Structures are given as structure tokens and as C-alpha cells.
Amino acid sequence: MKFFNVISICDARKLLAENFPYSRGASETVPIESAYGRICAEDTACGEDIPAFTRSTVDGYAVTSMDTHGASESVPAMLYVKGTIAMGETPGFSLISGEAARISTGGMLPQGSDSVVMVENTETFSEQDLMVYHPVRQNENTIIKGDDIKNGEIIVHEGEEISHGHIGALASAGISTIAVRKKTSFSIISTGDEIVSIDSSPSTGQVRDINSHCLASMIRSIGGHVNSSRLLKDNLTDIKTELESAVINSDIVILSGGSSVGSRDFTVEAINSLSGEGVLTHGISIKPGKPTIIGESNGKAIFGLPGHPVASMIVFRVLVEYLFNHLNGTDRSHDHISAVSGTNIHSDPGKTTFQPVILKTLPNGETVAEPVYGKSGMISTILRAQGFIEIGSETEGINRGDHIKVYRL
Amino acid sequence: MKFFNVISICDARKLLAENFPYSRGASETVPIESAYGRICAEDTACGEDIPAFTRSTVDGYAVTSMDTHGASESVPAMLYVKGTIAMGETPGFSLISGEAARISTGGMLPQGSDSVVMVENTETFSEQDLMVYHPVRQNENTIIKGDDIKNGEIIVHEGEEISHGHIGALASAGISTIAVRKKTSFSIISTGDEIVSIDSSPSTGQVRDINSHCLASMIRSIGGHVNSSRLLKDNLTDIKTELESAVINSDIVILSGGSSVGSRDFTVEAINSLSGEGVLTHGISIKPGKPTIIGESNGKAIFGLPGHPVASMIVFRVLVEYLFNHLNGTDRSHDHISAVSGTNIHSDPGKTTFQPVILKTLPNGETVAEPVYGKSGMISTILRAQGFIEIGSETEGINRGDHIKVYRL
Numbered sequence: 001m002k003f004f005n006v007i008s009i010c011d012a013r014k015l016l017a018e019n020f021p022y023s024r025g026a027s028e029t030v031p032i033e034s035a036y037g038r039i040c041a042e043d044t045a046c047g048e049d050i051p052a053f054t055r056s057t058v059d060g061y062a063v064t065s066m067d068t069h070g071a072s073e074s075v076p077a078m079l080y081v082k083g084t085i086a087m088g089e090t091p092g093f094s095l096i097s098g099e100a101a102r103i104s105t106g107g108m109l110p111q112g113s114d115s116v117v118m119v120e121n122t123e124t125f126s127e128q129d130l131m132v133y134h135p136v137r138q139n140e141n142t143i144i145k146g147d148d149i150k151n152g153e154i155i156v157h158e159g160e161e162i163s164h165g166h167i168g169a170l171a172s173a174g175i176s177t178i179a180v181r182k183k184t185s186f187s188i189i190s191t192g193d194e195i196v197s198i199d200s201s202p203s204t205g206q207v208r209d210i211n212s213h214c215l216a217s218m219i220r221s222i223g224g225h226v227n228s229s230r231l232l233k234d235n236l237t238d239i240k241t242e243l244e245s246a247v248i249n250s251d252i253v254i255l256s257g258g259s260s261v262g263s264r265d266f267t268v269e270a271i272n273s274l275s276g277e278g279v280l281t282h283g284i285s286i287k288p289g290k291p292t293i294i295g296e297s298n299g300k301a302i303f304g305l306p307g308h309p310v311a312s313m314i315v316f317r318v319l320v321e322y323l324f325n326h327l328n329g330t331d332r333s334h335d336h337i338s339a340v341s342g343t344n345i346h347s348d349p350g351k352t353t354f355q356p357v358i359l360k361t362l363p364n365g366e367t368v369a370e371p372v373y374g375k376s377g378m379i380s381t382i383l384r385a386q387g388f389i390e391i392g393s394e395t396e397g398i399n400r401g402d403h404i405k406v407y408r409l
Numbered sequence: 410m411k412f413f414n415v416i417s418i419c420d421a422r423k424l425l426a427e428n429f430p431y432s433r434g435a436s437e438t439v440p441i442e443s444a445y446g447r448i449c450a451e452d453t454a455c456g457e458d459i460p461a462f463t464r465s466t467v468d469g470y471a472v473t474s475m476d477t478h479g480a481s482e483s484v485p486a487m488l489y490v491k492g493t494i495a496m497g498e499t500p501g502f503s504l505i506s507g508e509a510a511r512i513s514t515g516g517m518l519p520q521g522s523d524s525v526v527m528v529e530n531t532e533t534f535s536e537q538d539l540m541v542y543h544p545v546r547q548n549e550n551t552i553i554k555g556d557d558i559k560n561g562e563i564i565v566h567e568g569e570e571i572s573h574g575h576i577g578a579l580a581s582a583g584i585s586t587i588a589v590r591k592k593t594s595f596s597i598i599s600t601g602d603e604i605v606s607i608d609s610s611p612s613t614g615q616v617r618d619i620n621s622h623c624l625a626s627m628i629r630s631i632g633g634h635v636n637s638s639r640l641l642k643d644n645l646t647d648i649k650t651e652l653e654s655a656v657i658n659s660d661i662v663i664l665s666g667g668s669s670v671g672s673r674d675f676t677v678e679a680i681n682s683l684s685g686e687g688v689l690t691h692g693i694s695i696k697p698g699k700p701t702i703i704g705e706s707n708g709k710a711i712f713g714l715p716g717h718p719v720a721s722m723i724v725f726r727v728l729v730e731y732l733f734n735h736l737n738g739t740d741r742s743h744d745h746i747s748a749v750s751g752t753n754i755h756s757d758p759g760k761t762t763f764q765p766v767i768l769k770t771l772p773n774g775e776t777v778a779e780p781v782y783g784k785s786g787m788i789s790t791i792l793r794a795q796g797f798i799e800i801g802s803e804t805e806g807i808n809r810g811d812h813i814k815v816y817r818l
Contacts, residue, residue, distance in 0.1 A: 032607075036626045050788070053613050057717075057786045087643075087672075088603030090613045104672075105716065105786070106603055108614040148787045155792065164630070165791030165818055168623040168718045171607045172616070172788050194497030194515055198441075198580045204462050205498045205517040207581070214577040217445045221573070234496075263496075263513075307515065308466075309577050338747055338776035365812035367747035377466045377514075378557045379459070379581050382574030383564065403774035409574055 006283035006290065008393060009318065009352045015280055015294060016323045020301050025251075025327065026182040032170045036163070037223055038180035039330045040156040046173040049146035054109045058141045061100040061122060061130060062113035068135040076131035081124070085110060100130050109142060116141035149173065159329040181328050183225035187246035188212045190231045190256045191239055192263050192307065197231055210379060211256040211305070211312045218316055222324060224252075234263045239270040247274065247298040252323065255293070255304045256312060264291060267304045271295035285351040285393060288376060289315040308377040314354045314388055317407050337387060337406040339369040345398045347391040356385035357406060369406055382409055415692035415699065417802060418727065418761045424689055424703060425732045429710050434660075434736065435591040441579045445572070446632055447589035448739045449565040455582040458555035463518045467550045470509040470531060470539060471522035477544040485540040490533070494519060509539050518551060525550040558582065568738040590737050592634040596655035597621045599640045599665045600648055601672050601716065606640055619718045619788060620665040627725050631733055633661075643672045648679040656683065656707040661732065664702070664713045665721060673700060676713045680704035694760040694802060697785060698724040717786040723763045723797055726816050746796060746815040748778040754807045756800040765794035766815060778815055791818055 007015070027041035056062065063079060071077040084102040085091050094111035095101060101110050109116070118141060121134040149155065155169045156162060156178065170178060190212045198208045209231050216226045227250045232238050239255075246253040255271075257263050272278040276297035282304075284292045288311035293304030303320055305312045325332055339359060347353035357369040369389060374381030387406040391398055398404060416424070436450035465471065472488060480486035493511040494500050503520035504510060510519050518525070527550060530543040558564065564578045565571060565587065579587060599621045607617045618640050625635045636659045641647045648664075655662040664680075666672050681687040685706035691713075693701045697720035702713030712729055714721045734741055748768060756762035766778040778798060783790035796815040800807055807813060 033622055033625050033629075036630055051616065052611065055616075055786070057784060086614075087601065088612075088615045106601075106616065143784055143786060147784070148789050149792075163791075163795075163818065164623050164626045164722060165788070165794070167626045168619045168722070169788045169792050171619045171622040172718075174607055174610070174617055176607050192496065192515075198583055198585050201583070202461065203497075203499070205496075205500075207460065207464075207515065208583055210577045210580045213442055213580040214573050216442050217573045217576045220442075221445055309581075313573060313577070336770070338770065338774055361745070361747065361814070362812075365747055365814040375466060375552055375556070377464070377552060379574070379578045380557050382572075383558075383578050385574070386572075403771075405770070405774040409572065 006285040007281050008285050012281060012284045012294065012319060013322055016301065016319065017326055019277070019280060019296055020299070020323060020327060022326055022329050024329070027179045028182050029177045029179050031177050032167045032175065035167060035178050035180060038162050039223065039328050040158055040160045040162055041179040041181045042158050043154045044156045044170070044175065044178055046149045046151060046153050046155050046169075048173065049151045050149040050172050051143055051145060051147070054142055054144045056103045056105055056107045056109060056116045056142055058116055058118045059104050060119045060141065061117045061132070062095065062103045062109050063100045063115060063117055063132065063136065064095060064097050064113055065115040065136050065138045065140065067097055068117060068132050071132045071135045073133050076133050079130045079132060081128050081130050114138050159331070161330060161332060183223060184252060184324055184327060185225045185227045185250045186219050187227050187250040187253045188215055188229040188256060189239065189242050189246060189253065190229070191234055191266065192257065193234045195231060210309045211307070214309060214313055215254060215256060215305075215316060218313065222321055224324060234266050236266050236269060239266055240273055243270050243274060243297070243302070247300040247302065251300060251327065252320065253300060253302045254320065255302065257291075257304055257307050264304070267293060271297070271302055271304070274298075286315075286318075287348065287351050287353050289354070292319065294319075309379050310356065310381050311376070313382060313409060318354070318390070335408065337367060337408065339367040339404055339406050341398045341400055341402045341404050342368040342370045344400050345371050345391065347395065347397045349396050350393055352393045353391040354388045355391060356381050356388045356409065358384055359386045359406065369404055385409055415694040416690050417694050421690060421693050421703065421728060422731055425710065425728065426735055428686070428689060428705055429708070429732060429736060431735055431738050433738070436588045437591050438586045438588050440586050441576045441584065444576060444587050444589060447571050448632065448737045449567055449569045449571055450588040450590045451567050452563050453565045453579070453584065453587055455558045455560060455562050455564050455578075457582065458560045459558040459581050460552055460554060460556070463551055463553045465512045465514055465516045465518060465525040465551055467525055467527045468513050469528045469550065470526045470541070471504065471512045471518050472509045472524060472526055472541070472545065473504065473506050473522055474524040474545050474547045474549065476506055477526060477541050480541045480544045482542050485542050488539045488541060490537050490539050523547050568740070570739060570741060592632060593661060593733055593736060594634045594636045594659045595628050596636050596659040596662045597624055597638040597665060598648065598651050598655060598662065599638070600643055600675065601666065602643045604640065620714070620716070620721045623718060623722055624663060624665060624714075624725060627722065631730055633733060643675050645675050645678060648675055649682055652679050652683060652706070652711070656709040656711065660709060660736065661729065662709060662711045663729065664711065666700075666713055666716050673713070676702055680706070680711055680713070683707075695724075695727075696757065696760050696762050698763070701728065703728075718788050719765065719790050720785070722791065722818060727763070727799070744817065746776060746817065748776040748813055748815050750807045750809055750811045750813050751777040751779045753809050754780050754800065756804065756806045758805050759802055761802045762800040763797045764800060765790050765797045765818065767793055768795045768815065778813060794818055
């Protein structure tokens with residue numbers, strides 16, 4: 001058995017960023033309705049002024065604001081109602097001082113008017129006679145042409161994750177499809193003499209393959225694509241063959257190691273046998289997840305993740321997802337949950353500790369995180385935990401009441 | 410023009426819960442890898458003990474814990490190494506006091522052993538001679554049979570949203586498919602004389618259909634299915650015909666009203682012309698979103714959402730999604746973001762105010778929400794805002810530093 005030099009989580013991320021530089025990947029065009037959560041591949045600009053004409057934001061009367069100055073309950077402004085603005089049409093008439101026009105929310109202001117009086121602030125005594133009880137300022141209750149989005153303004157920037165709001169703004173600009181990054185593709189290779197497929201009945205001593213299912217689910221939920229998922233015994237030749245095709249066909253390769261020492265040794269040997277840099281680091285000063293391996297071949301990253309399901313999920317979030325975001329030129333730091341620690345949590349200085357937590361929302365809206373302790377390797381920990389926190393290597397723990405950033409599980 | 414009696418947001422939710430009672434809907438079976446985010450349709454139990462045998466959680470030596478009592482750097486325990494435990498197999502030998510066996514993480518403990526000494530706490534002087542420098546307690550560095558998940562224990566409860574952790578636990582139990590609720594189906598009917606499809610070139614006075622695209626995207630992201638999406642002019646007969654088929658084919662119907670008064674009147678008339686309760690409420694004391702309509706026909710909920718895109722998205726989150734969760738018997742309150750208010754935010758008492766906000770994460774991990782102000786009806790507001798907050802009808806606003814719950818946009 002050999003011990004390895006471990007690097008910090010910071011250095012592991014630097015290593016990933018340096019060895020796998022961001023280069024605008026391939027893109028594809030999708031309808032905006034399927035674009036939610038995808039990463040925008042190029043700055044997408046509005047090709048016209050939104051709105052294209054000055055609109056009313058209320059139901060009421062289009063007027064010349066000057067005519068309403070000084071209007072009040074006791075001294076209303078008296079106006080002549082010239083007609084009604086039809087929805088979806090250019091008004092067939094214009095107004096002069098002393099005139100008003102019935103208008104609905106979204107209607108186009110007629111020429112000569114510069115504001116809209118809300119219907120609640122008016123009264124009519126006949127079809128034509130309007131009393132206005134409140135003054136309006138110029139442009140009040142209107143959105144003027146280009147006020148919302150200007151012609152040429154970027155709606156979605158390259159690298160942004162597309163939101164429902166983006167989709168609405170794209171629709172308003174008549175943009176029905178958008179260029180998004182092609183999904184980053186992953187190959188998963190599970191190895192281990194003791195691991196059998198979930199459809200098998202394990203003999204005593206064997207366990208079912210958990211990690212490839214968890215990992216596939218996590219890959220899909222961050223917007224990746226699972227190209228292939230294979231389960232292999234600890235056989236160097238088979239692992240090498242599978243790895244060789246994986247680094248050709250996928251952007252990121254994940255080896256989910258059998259937890260035995262032999263299995264880990266095979267992983268290192270197989271990665272080193274490929275063309276390229278081979279193993280870049282073997283061991284990261286994190287808990288759990290210390291035996292994590294990072295390698296390179298054919299320009300692709302190869303991760304050797306720990307065999308314990310909880311450790312494997314945590315390392316996926318803090319390193320694999322980091323690389324995913326880096327390769328896609330995107331930032332998803334908003335994906336974390338802010339919470340306060342409900343208790344003191346101890347950790348070992350010198351390594352970054354990831355502690356699964358349960359989240360509770362207090363009546364005042366505060367989110368409190370409480371640690372979930374469980375033996376290493378227990379899957380039940382993540383049945384209860386909704387996330388995990390990171391405790392820096394320079395501290396001895398977290399105090400009750402400290403603000404903490406929670407990664408989702 | 411008529412004014413309507415408005416009800417509170419609380420009463421609107423009560424109205425939904427009472428008129429559309431939860432009844433276990435139809436379910437379907439999906440592979441666990443596609444189950445993430447779906448809602449579990451029945452309590453799903455583990456059919457065996459996990460693990461099925463007592464396993465080591467470290468690399469080291471299986472021992473009898475009694476043999477190591479009192480062991481230290483200066484006075485190590487001396488043990489005889491009887492052999493190596495092969496991964497994935499039942500050990501071919503058992504141990505007696507004074508004996509140890511090489512074991513890898515995940516290996517099965519041989520009979521006679523009750524704990525594992527980590528390799529870091531041992532030294533070997535020959536193949537057979539082992540020195541143990543640290544004592545271990547009974548069961549230390551092991552997971553005993555059934556310690557993780559017991560036979561019969563529920564892994565996922567009915568109504569729970571399926572997480573990556575659930576998928577891992579189901580895999581460990583050999584459960585490869587799971588019963589989930591069929592996706593709640595929605596029909597979207599956009600109406601308005603001024604509204605044209607996003608592929609059309611609007612004439613002056615016309616605008617493109619924004620809401621049906623935003624709403625379709627939001628429906629899919631909460632796990633619903635968009636059955637149909639139609640764009641109609643303000644024509645009572647057409648709206649009635651479309652509504653009649655929508656309440657037969659879908660679980661929830663959304664009318665995205667044209668913003669004109671006439672359009673809103675048609676919505677009410679069309680809902681009232683169907684069999685059933687018709688309009689249940691017309692007007693909710695919320696801002697924005699006051700003209701929201703809730704109706705019933707054929708046991709299905711019909712929402713008349715406001716025409717303004719921001720208002721429409723907010724009412725979707727606070728009412729349509731509320732009904733979606735209620736019908737599915739699920740709770741997704743954890744989906745909110747906890748933040749503190751970065752500023753004083755005023756609101757009108759007597760109505761519940763929804764204020765779009767931008768979120769910033771401070772270096773200490775705290776999330777701060779700042780209001781995004783924009784004219785009613787501007788889509789650019791939701792390009793900047795990541796969520797919105799709810800200010801209760803009984804308060805006059807929120808103070809800087811107050812804890813607030815942020816709904817996602």
C-alpha cells in the first residue's frame with residue numbers, strides 16, 4: 001500500500017482550470033421553450049425596441065398630461081372623450097388639448113396624448129363627458145417605445161444559464177430559437193470485483209452498483225449527458241480498453257472506483273497507460289474524498305471518484321461540477337443555499353471538511369443547517385441530508401449562528 | 410367596467426384546497442435514473458438489510474477488538490495474519506483470538522472478527538507478523554448487517570420529491586424502477602386581440618405572446634406536462650370551445666388573459682358558461698396580480714392569470730404551483746431561498762405585495778435581497794430579478810436586515 005501526496009481543494013480546482021482550458025464548445029439551436037436551464041452559447045440581442053409603440057399600463061383614458069394639472073376631487077379636469085382605442089390596432093384618430101380616449105391596458109397611445117389616467121380616478125356623465133380627479137405626469141401609466149428593452153440590447157449573455165425571464169424576453173422580441181452549448185457528455189465506468197449490477201442478486205460479500213446511478217442522475221440534473229455507463233471487474237485490460245474509448249467519445253470521464261486498494265491501483269495504472277499526462281493528482285486534502293484521482297488523456301479530464309456513495313456525490317459537486325461550469329464558461333454560484341449553523345460543528349484543521357446537513361426553515365424565514373452524522377459509506381446519510389457544508393482547512397470548525405453556504409445533495 | 414370583491418391570498422389557497430381535493434392521482438413506473446425530481450406515488454420499502462453483511466469501512470486488518478485493548482506505540486499488540494479477504498466473496502476462513510486478516514474497504518468481515526484496525530495504525534514485519542499500535546472498539550470501522558437501511562424500512566415516502574440520495578438508496582436495495590405520479594397536465598389558452606404568435610411580425614399596436622412561453626417553461630420546470638397551448642382572439646365562442654376541451658383533457662387550465670377589459674370579461678363569461686361551479690373568485694388582494702380569476706369545471710381548476718408577464722409569473726408561483734403541490738400531495742417549501750433584506754422595502758397594508766429582487770451573496774455566506782423596481786408590465790424586470798419576496802398584508806413593509814423568504818423566478 002502506498003501513501004500519496006495530497007493537494008488542497010483550491011489547488012485541485014486550479015489544476016482542473018489549467019489543464020482543461022475553457023474553449024467555446026460546440027453549440028446547438030433549440031426552441032426557447034426547451035431552453036430553460038441550458039447555457040447560452042452566444043450573446044443574443046433584441047432586434048427591435050420593446051415595446052414597439054408607447055402602451056398604456058392601466059385601464060383608463062389617454063390624455064395630455066398638461067390638461068390634468070391641478071385636477072382634484074373638488075375641481076376635476078373636464079375632458080371630451082373622442083373615442084375608444086381598439087386593442088391591437090393603430091388608433092384611427094389623434095388628440096388635442098381638452099380631449100381624451102378610452103384605452104385598455106396594453107393599448108397604443110394616440111398621437112397627441114402623453115399619459116393615461118386610471119379609470120378609478122375618473123367619472124363619466126355621458127359617452128363624451130369625462131371628469132378627471134387626479135393629475136398625471138408626462139408618461140405616467142405608460143411604457144414608452146424602447147423603454148423595456150432597446151433595439152440591440154443583449155437579452156441573454158454567452159455563458160448565462162437561461163431563466164424563465166430570459167424566455168419571456170426572447171418571446172417578446174420574436175426570437176423563437178436560441179443557440180445553447182451542446183450538453184457536456186460524460187462516460188461513467190464503475191469498477192470493482194465486489195460490485196454487481198442493480199438487477200442482480202448479490203452473493204454474500206457483493207454489493208450493488210450505487211454510484212453510477214447517483215452520478216448519472218446528478219449529471220443529468222446539472223445539464224450534462226450520460227454517453228455511456230459500464231460496470232467492470234478489476235481487470236486492467238478491460239478498464240484500459242473502456243477508458244480509451246471513453247476519452248474519445250466523452251468530454252469528461254468518471255471512474256467510480258471499487259473501494260479496494262487493488263481497484264484504486266488499477267485505476268491509476270489504467271490512466272497512466274493512456275496517451276497524455278496520465279494521473280495529475282492522486283489524493284486531495286478533503287474529508288470525505290481523500291483518495292480522489294484526477295487524470296488527463298486526449299485533452300479530456302478523468303476523475304477517479306471514491307467508492308463511498310456520499311463521498312462520491314460530494315466530490316462530484318465540488319470538483320466535477322466545478323469543471324463542468326468552467327468548461328461551459330458559466331457561473332452557478334447562486335445555486336447554493338445560505339443558512340446559519342444550528343450548532344457548533346468541529347472539523348480537523350489542515351483539510352477541508354464536507355459535512356452533510358439537514359435544513360430547517362424557522363418561522364422568521366431563516367434557514368438553519370444541522371449536521372447529519374453517519375458512518376462513512378452509509379447511504380442512509382444522504383436520505384436524510386439535503387445538502388452539505390464546506391469547512392475550510394484553516395479553521396477548527398463552525399460556531400452556532402455562523403453563516404454557511406450549503407451545497408445541494 | 411365593474412369592480413369585484415377581492416379575497417386574500419390565504420383565502421385563495423383555501424378555496425383551491427377545498428374545491429380541488431387531493432386524491433391519489435394516476436401513477437406510472439419509471440427507471441430510477443429518470444426519477445430525479447419526480448413525486449413518489451407510493452411508500453417504497455427496502456426488501457433486505459443494507460448492508461447484507463458486516464463490511465469494513467477502511468483498508469486494514471479485521472481483528473477481535475479484545476486483542477487490541479491497551480495497544481499503544483510503545484506496547485503494540487502482536488497478531489498473526491491468517492490471510493487476505495478477497496473482495497466480493499465470503500471469507501474462506503474464520504479468526505480466533507490472536508489472529509487478523511488483511512481487508513479492504515467494503516470487504517466482508519470473517520467470522521470471529523468484530524472490528525477493523527486501519528492500516529495507518531499497524532506495521533508488518535513479515536507476511537504473517539502484524540503490530541497494532543492503537544486499540545479498536547467492538548464494531549469500529551465496520552458497518553454491521555442492516556446498520557445502514559433495515560429490511561422493511563421506507564426509502565421514499567409517497568409524496569416525496571425523489572432526490573439523488575433516494576436514487577442511491579434504491580439502487581443499493583436493488584430497486585431499479587419506482588412508481589411516480591403521472592405528470593400533472595396543463596392546457597394554456599392565451600387570449601387577446603392585440604396578441605400575435607412569436608413567429609409573426611406584429612403590426613403597430615400588436616404585441617407578441619410572451620406569457621404562454623414563460624408559463625410552459627415554468628410548468629415543465631416544476632414537473633408538469635403542457636398538453637396544449639393555443640392562442641385565440643377575444644372571441645367568446647372560440648374561447649368557450651377551447652375551454653370545454655381543455656377541462657376534459659388537462660388537470661389544470663390556464664387562461665392567460667389579454668390585458669384589455671373586454672378580454673377579462675370574456676374570460677369570466679366563458680368560464681361561467683361551462684358546466685360546474687364557474688368563477689369561484691375574481692380578484693385577489695395581491696400586488697401585482699389583483700385581476701386573477703379562479704374557476705371550476707369538470708372538477709378541474711381554471712386560472713385566469715393577469716396579462717402582465719411579471720404578474721403572470723408571480724401568480725403562477727404563488728397559486729398555480731400551490732395547487733400543483735396540493736394535487737400531488739407534496740411539499741416543496743424547501744425550494745425557497747432564505748435571504749436578508751438589503752434595504753427597507755415599503756408596501757401597502759391591506760394587500761400582499763410581491764416584490765421582485767436581485768440576490769447577492771456576501772463573503773460571509775449571507776444572501777442579501779435587493780428590490781428591482783420596474784414599471785408594471787415590463788419584461789426587463791425579470792431579466793434582472795432572480796426571485797421575488799412576499800410582504801404580508803398586515804405589514805407596512807420590510808426592514809433592512811429582516812430575514813425574508815425568496816420565491817424563485
